[in-house]
Amino acid sequence: MEVSVLPLRRTLEVRSGENLLETLRRNEVPISYSCMAGRCGTCRCRVVSGNVLVTGAAETGRPTADGQSVLACQATLVEDCTIEIPEVDEIVVHPSKIIKTTVVGIEDLTHDIKRVRLALSKPFSFSAGQYASVQFAPDLVRPYSMAVTAGGEEAEFHIRIVPDGRVTSYVATQLKLGDAVRLSGPLGTAYLRSKTTDPVICIAGGTGLAPILSIVRSMAEQGVAYPVHLYFGVRSPRDIYGIEWLDELKARLPNLTVHVVVTSTNEPGPYRAGVVTDAVKHDWDSLKGWRAYVAGAPAMVDASTILLRQKGIRAEHVYADAFYASGV
Numbered sequence: 001m002e003v004s005v006l007p008l009r010r011t012l013e014v015r016s017g018e019n020l021l022e023t024l025r026r027n028e029v030p031i032s033y034s035c036m037a038g039r040c041g042t043c044r045c046r047v048v049s050g051n052v053l054v055t056g057a058a059e060t061g062r063p064t065a066d067g068q069s070v071l072a073c074q075a076t077l078v079e080d081c082t083i084e085i086p087e088v089d090e091i092v093v094h095p096s097k098i099i100k101t102t103v104v105g106i107e108d109l110t111h112d113i114k115r116v117r118l119a120l121s122k123p124f125s126f127s128a129g130q131y132a133s134v135q136f137a138p139d140l141v142r143p144y145s146m147a148v149t150a151g152g153e154e155a156e157f158h159i160r161i162v163p164d165g166r167v168t169s170y171v172a173t174q175l176k177l178g179d180a181v182r183l184s185g186p187l188g189t190a191y192l193r194s195k196t197t198d199p200v201i202c203i204a205g206g207t208g209l210a211p212i213l214s215i216v217r218s219m220a221e222q223g224v225a226y227p228v229h230l231y232f233g234v235r236s237p238r239d240i241y242g243i244e245w246l247d248e249l250k251a252r253l254p255n256l257t258v259h260v261v262v263t264s265t266n267e268p269g270p271y272r273a274g275v276v277t278d279a280v281k282h283d284w285d286s287l288k289g290w291r292a293y294v295a296g297a298p299a300m301v302d303a304s305t306i307l308l309r310q311k312g313i314r315a316e317h318v319y320a321d322a323f324y325a326s327g328v
Contacts, residue, residue, distance in 0.1 A: 004082040005029055006048060014077055020045075020052060021072035030091045032189075036073050039133075041189050041321075042092065043072040050081025086316075092191060094125045099183040101155065106175060109158060109241040113207060114171055115147075118155045118181055126150050128192040128218035129211045129293060131321065132185035136175060142167040143187065145211035145295065145321075149218045155183060158210040158241075190293060190319040192218050198291045198317070199227040201284075203276060203304045205296025206234060209242055211321075213249075215293055220252040228253060229283075233261045233276025233300065237269070259283075277303050280311075288312030294320040 003012045003023065012027050021043050024031050032042040047068050052075040072083075105117030126132070131145040134157060144157040161172045192215045200219075204212040209232055216230060234240050239262075246258045261276040272279055277300070290313050294304045301320045308318050 001077065002080050003077060006082060006084040007087070008085070016078055018077050019073070020070075020075040020077055020083065023077065024072060024085070029085065031072060031085050032092050033073060036096065038071050038074040039187060041071065041187065044069055044189060045072050045086070046070070046084040047075075048082040048084050050079055052076060052081060052083075053078050092127045094127065094130075094186050096185060097124065097183075099124050101181045101183055103175060103177055103179045103181060104154065106177065111238055112161045113239075113241060114159045114161060116157045116159055116171065116175070118157075118183070120153055120155060120183075124150065124155060124183065124186075126186035126191075128214040129190045129295075129319070129321075130186040130188040130214075131211065132183045132187060135182040135184070136167065136170055136179075140167045140170050145188075145208075145214065146186075147210035147213045149214055149221060156210075158207045160207045188321040190295065190321040191215075192293070193291065193319075194218075194222065196291065197224075197226050198289060200229070200291050200293065201280070201287060201308070201313075202228065202230045202293045203280065203296070203300075203308075204230070204232050204294075205276060205300040206239065208294075208296030208300075211295045212293060213242065213245060216249050216253070216256065219256075220249055224253070225255060228256045229259065230256065231259045231261060231276050231280055233263070233279075233296070235263050237262055237271070240271070276300070277307050280304070281307055284311055286312045291317045292319065294318065 001014050001016055003014050012023060014023050021033060047070055052070060054070060055074050055076050100121040101118035104119045107115045109115050126146060128149055131143050133141055134144050135141045144159060147156045147158055159168060159171050161168045202212045212230060219228060240260060250256050250258060259279060260271040261279045262271050262273055263275055287308060292308045292313050294301050305318050305320055309315055
């Protein structure tokens with residue numbers, strides 16, 4: 001049985017019943033992976049032709065259709081097929097870890113956003129823009145994006161407190177300095193692509209600023225020279241945070257331009273009024289040749305993704321991990 005791999009134009013001889021990710025790794029085909037269990041999404045690829053069986057827990061035995069996206073770690077090879085993997089310059093490999101941490105900081109960023117800092121018991125490797133599963137107690141687990149870059153002694157998360165949310169209510173009322181918290185990951189595919197010089201647009205909504213901060217902080221560490229436009233959308237002036245961090249990043253990245261957009265405001269001030277996607281639509285006739293990172297509520301992420309593609313950014317160059325509010 002043969003598997004053709006695009007864009008490498010390689011053909012692999014395999015046996016029926018083999019796992020796709022294991023086959024790619026054995027043949028030294030470059031592909032991102034982390035958790036190996038279908039949770040992180042980093043080994044996503046596309047079935048161009050032929051069939052594989054999706055073997056995830058919820059979909060065991062489901063055949064694919066041409067053009068369908070699958071996770072390589074959850075795909076079983078059953079016939080000749082053609083698989084398209086991400087561009088080589090997008091490959092990252094951070095084997096999934098479970099890390100014990102200790103709460104060393106809790107502070108208010110806004111009226112409903114907490115900054116939680118965790119001291120790491122050992123190094124935690126991730127790419128800027130990824131997130132982790134944060135477990136505060138056995139039944140209190142939620143994904144949150146890292147707001148800092150890898151290599152430090154702490155992880156940092158920005159957590160919006162949701163009324164009656166189980167996890168966020170615990171963070172607001174019971175979490176304290178010295179508490180033990182478990183991290184697992186990293187997870188997510190909206191990580192910084194470091195081997196490109198294409199200009200970048202970032203769109204963040206609310207606490208979606210956290211992964212965007214991680215991405216732009218990593219750009220500053222790398223000293224990138226390409227243009228970066230960061231749009232930060234919030235509901236009202238009291239939801240704005242992180243301005244001092246953004247000012248610091250502007251000083252380190254001369255080509256960084258920051259746009260803060262407030263949906264509901266009658267107050268004069270330095271910020272733009274309106275919806276963040278409308279601001280992007282107004283500012284740009286074309287974004288052809290650009291790359292984009294988007295983070296925030298699913299509705300904002302979906303609207304931004306559609307707009308950016310309309311403005312000329314290739315679909316595969318719009319990187320986004322939307323978070324849903326279940327179990328908050």
